[in-house]
Amino acid sequence: MPAHITSLTVELRTDSPAVATSTPRLSWTVAAESPGWQQAWAELRRGDTVVRLEGRDSVLVDWPFAPLAAGERTTITVRAGSTDGDETPWSEPRALWAAFADEWIARPIALAQPIREAQPVLLRRAFHVDRPVRTATLHWTALGVADASLNGAPVDDLVLTPGWTSYRERLVYETSDVTALVREGENALGISLAGGWYTEEYGVLTAPRRFFGDQPRALAQLRLEFTDGTVQTIATGEPGALWRAHGDGPVVSSGIYAGEHVDARRHPVGWDSPGFDDAGWTAPSVVDMPLPALEARMAAPVREIERMPVRAVSRTASGRVLLDFGQNVVGRLRLRLSGPAGTIVTLRHAEVIEGSFDEGAELALRPLRDAAATDSYTLAGTGDEVFEPRFTFHGFRYADIDGWPGEFDPAAVEAIVLGSDLRRTGWFTSSDPLLDRFHENVVWTLRGNYLAVPQDCPQRDERLGWTGDTQLFAPTAEFLFDCHAFLRSWLRDLALEQRRLGGLVPLFAPDVVPGFSDRGPVAAWGDAIAIVPQVLADSSGDVSVLEEFYPGMRAWADLVLSHRDAEGLWTSGRQLADWLDPNAPPNAPSRGRTDTDIVATAYLVKTVRLTAAIARRLGHGADAARYEAAAAETGRAYLDAFVTASGRMMCDTQTAYAITIDFDLADDPTLRRRLGDRLAFVVRRDGYRIATGLVGTAVIAQALTATGHIDAAERLLFQTEAPSWLYPVTVGATTVWERWDGLRPDGSLNPGAMISFNHVALGSVAAWLHADVAGLSAAEPGYRVVRIAPRPLARLRHARARHETPYGPAESGWERTDAGVRVHAEIPPNTTGAVELPDGRTFEVGAGRHEWTIEPAEAGVAVAPVTLESSMADLADDPAAHRAFFATLATRPNRFIARAVAGNALYTPGRSIRDALVFADRATLDAVAEALASAPDPKGTS
Incomplete structure (x- = not known):
């Protein structure tokens, strides 16, 4: 296959076209079958503008075009030529979106009269659109964690937004393209807000206390650009009672450590849609506070990464449904259930259990210390309902459920795995x-x-x-x-x-x-x-x-x-x-x-x-x-x-x-x-x-x-x-x-x-x-030179590592064969490899796939069998004898000897095994001697 561009990336995010700077740097990778492929030149194209760059640079290349304006969308393509005259075709277009605001006019708003600390709140803003919209962009963030919706639909797939920063100095904001959600006529923008990290009570060997603030706040501005060229911005903190707040929504309380408690009976249906009657809602307060530096998101946000089913179900000794997901994860549970209104279902989470899973084990809660890690859901009684906490997360493999209405169905529960949306490399x-x-x-x-x-x-x-x-x-x-x-x-x-x-x-x-x-x-x-x-x-x-x-x-x-x-x-x-x-x-x-x-x-x-x-x-x-x-x-x-x-x-x-x-x-x-x-x-x-x-x-x-x-x-x-x-x-x-x-x-x-x-x-x-x-690392920054230096282990038959470098995939590995050890490597185009083979040979190679064979090493010196007169160092050097030694001690009536030797043994020359068993009886010594004599010949394995 001819050389071709395999990727064109823009700093720093790989999860989205969004960029947080007007002059993002560009990187591209090439796939080439010809060995030693090195770039001689590259051309970048944006619209009708083509910029030619001479030389080898293909990673973090400075933006060669006019700076992007806030909200601007464009596409970039690239092609490159090699020092051998090979030329790639133009790459697939790479979309870019300048996902940052040119100015912030929004001010933070919060529930005007909260009745408890860290009180969750619903915020809404109705607005009318009277002409066609070309683009609609929402910039939004929170001193807390928030979900944003427009006309009843989420504006993005983000979770725990905007994440956690040093809120007093720095606050990250999100930018969402909501053009497809805006309609002519009546519209409604909604923000569901909780305290998250902002109102959490922190304590490490100290009394817990809130550090940042007592109540969550939200900032948002919706920029509407119409087809006639005019612009309208709807922002939190604008004059008049245009924003409305409600402090008695379904999220009763929420905390990172405590968990989340939801009463579905309190859910105001349609609250973030047009036509909702917000009678009884109040105007939020505009918080007069110095704002931290607002920074467009540069790193991938938290998202749902994966869903996992229940692997096993049992009952705790206290009668709760006990679930095992088979994998320790970070996230929360998602439940599908139905039952009478007012039924309370309570979920607890833990990483390990105490006791046997099938014989009444209980969650091991002591490692959580003061984190309750408990969620609860009060059913609305409206038929099929879904519960997934939105503003908290837990670390767990196991969970127990109390109060499940009716017969429990494991298929009705799944673990939602959360994490920052990082690309595997x-x-x-x-x-x-x-x-x-x-x-x-x-x-x-x-x-x-x-x-x-x-x-x-x-x-x-x-x-x-x-x-x-x-x-x-x-x-x-x-x-x-x-x-x-x-x-x-x-x-x-x-x-x-x-x-x-x-x-x-x-x-x-x-x-x-x-x-x-x-x-x-x-x-x-x-x-x-x-x-x-x-x-x-x-x-x-x-x-x-x-x-x-x-x-x-x-x-x-x-x-x-x-x-x-x-x-x-x-x-x-x-x-x-x-x-x-x-x-x-x-x-x-x-x-x-x-x-x-x-x-x-x-x-x-x-x-x-x-x-x-x-x-x-x-x-x-x-x-x-x-x-x-x-x-x-x-x-x-x-x-x-x-x-x-x-x-x-x-x-x-x-x-x-x-x-x-x-x-x-x-x-x-x-x-x-x-x-x-x-x-x-x-x-x-x-x-x-x-x-x-x-x-x-x-x-x-x-x-x-x-x-x-x-x-x-x-x-x-x-x-x-x-x-x-x-x-x-x-x-x-x-x-x-x-x-x-x-x-x-x-x-x-x-x-x-x-x-x-x-x-x-x-x-x-x-x-x-x-x-x-496996032998794979960077010999020069950015893997411009790839180091291949495997060190085969006697225990292994093969090992391999692969890494997506800035220049493309690199690999190093080895396997044992009848001819010796075969080492293989893959060096990305536009780089070189510095090779250090196990037999001492060193050299440089160009891009491409390589393979070498290392002749078998000469047999080592024979190892004498381990006996009671051998040293403890000899015992340590013979894994089979070591296993036999302790396995035998574990079966003796006096278990104290096994514990004492395991806890106090020093595996040094001059200290015999018999010396280590100075308090053992004759029967134990004889049993150990027999076990050592029956141990397999030393193989250098453990």
Whole structure:
């Protein structure tokens, strides 16, 4: 097939023709069968205007035409020619719509005399159209969450509009084309409004309180352009009692955490249609308040993503209908039901259950803390009715229903999955079903938590845009989905909060818990202001994101440098350190084994060094020199204080070694090798179980791989005993957990106060699966050069990663054959590939499909059978013997021995298995010896 344009995209949204700027940048991709295809020129056409561009640029190309006017619609096409003289035909037209307002005249309106806080309200405005309309455009937003309708029909398919921002400084607005909904004659515009995030009561280890406001407000302006050229604008806050409000609508109450309560008997039929009698409705108040900056939507909105049926039905011990959807999701339920007026149906939601599903299990509600997560519906009694909450969401796999009228029908309930409407861009598959399920769990976790803001969790009384979780997970997120606009929008809120705090980056954005999030700089969390923009720039090639947030990076760098002590270390303030280290006490997750000073100082060096590199790239030479010197000074202090010449860390923990290696804090090759060797030793000492919190988990596999110990990383990856990545999968997890053992092996809940079962941070290891195991990453920003560097794992027969780069699809993978390992790669047109094969060969390739074969490695040294006299290190190195050992102990009458050995064993040379069983009786020793002798020969698998 001849070369042709496969896509033409416009920043930053891919879900809609809408653009939020008058000069959007353009990107296009080419499909070409000829190898090494490189662009020599491109032509862009808008109407009769054609602009020719010489050279290779095809990503984020500056807008070459006259700026778009507000509301303008146009189409763009592109064609390109290669350096070999190949020429594509013109692409399919790409529609653009300048979805922004040239001015705002609307003012916020609200219920004039509310009788309770966060009171939902219906707003309507009747108007008459006396001549043909050419275009009708609605710009609308809310300090709260809203649905807009015109003549009884929704104006868009958006959910929880306009999402969540730092409302005091910034408010996103929607733009909807409603031309098809306007009619000549009588019309009615309706807005259903609730408090959402604006009126929510927030509290993280503090007493909950409302932060933004007590009542929701709406802003809207409808611009009617008639065929005769005249324009009329209908806006909230206009003079006269033209808008009407009603505070006793069907939504009785609604909250993000509490849930929503609807009384269908109160539904005013036809309230958003012409001819409705609004007697009894009142004029809304026009709120006299300084408006935040109004910004046209740049990121994809929240939408319904998918619907899921009920998978299983049971009854709780208390008699409620218990539903299992088979997948932990974020969203709400949709019910179709009928029954007598006044019947109340109550829905509760939870991620896990306590007890057996078929034997009277109850929802596990303790993890929700103070979030009621309860919806209710009072039937109108009018026949077939449909209930779906509109202004809340929940995280759940299970739900129970009380009060269902008549016989329950599972087909009458479905789960509505919600999330920001992000385009999928990355995939990973392997030969191991558990690993693939884990990766799928990472995908589901992102889908659920990337809702309006990058949440930490979607179910309990939190759901905040935590900075640390986001920066740790960002490389994984950017590979799996097109998150650029989504995260950039969130970064704007983070930058605004930082500016308000004088350079301090809060723990989350929007920052809604003053006194908790702003007590001082916190390493790994505040560093998001520098790290996340760099991740976005690396994945997209967009340097403007660095320019936009560089002032925040500089302010953060200056702040943390001011916190250094006399030795040049960061040893002060409240630190979260390696948060959720599995060795920390359940209710003290910051008290992990890795010293807080190590984490803080390591991040100081990492981020100040990164800021220096960005400053140099942006042309800020003086800043770059200052930060380079400061990073080097603290880097030396770090080594002096925490690292010995023999490669030992002051804290002999997985995280301490991993961050030292991954952050390049030891540049001496010999010292770096020693640190890597010790890290591998510590990982084996810990029984190839994870002993890292959020910070260490994000880098441990990379650190082991970079220092020649991918075998240890593999053993960690495929561990199925808690704590490990795969343990939750073995007990049915369908998303990534916050705690490694959120559910204990005996089925009980972890006793800690924080046990979310849908949490992004520990899924950060997927970045290693993509870049190292499958071998696909960006060697230059934006994948202009694609890195192909697979690292085959002994446990796997094959692995593959695929990513939709800005230049088109790229792929890297490998499979085992009789001839060895066959590596394959796909390099997009207009890029090149930097290849690093497992046998050490390195070279560059052009665009196209490539394949190489790696000859089989020589057989390894035979491993001696494990006996009672073998060391505990030998036991750790033989997965089959390890399984047999603990399986045997679990069957012995004295179960204490199994628990004691599992909890206290150190897998080190010189410590024999017999020594570990010093308190075992002769029968137990004999049983263990027999089990070890019967274990399969070592295969290097777990």
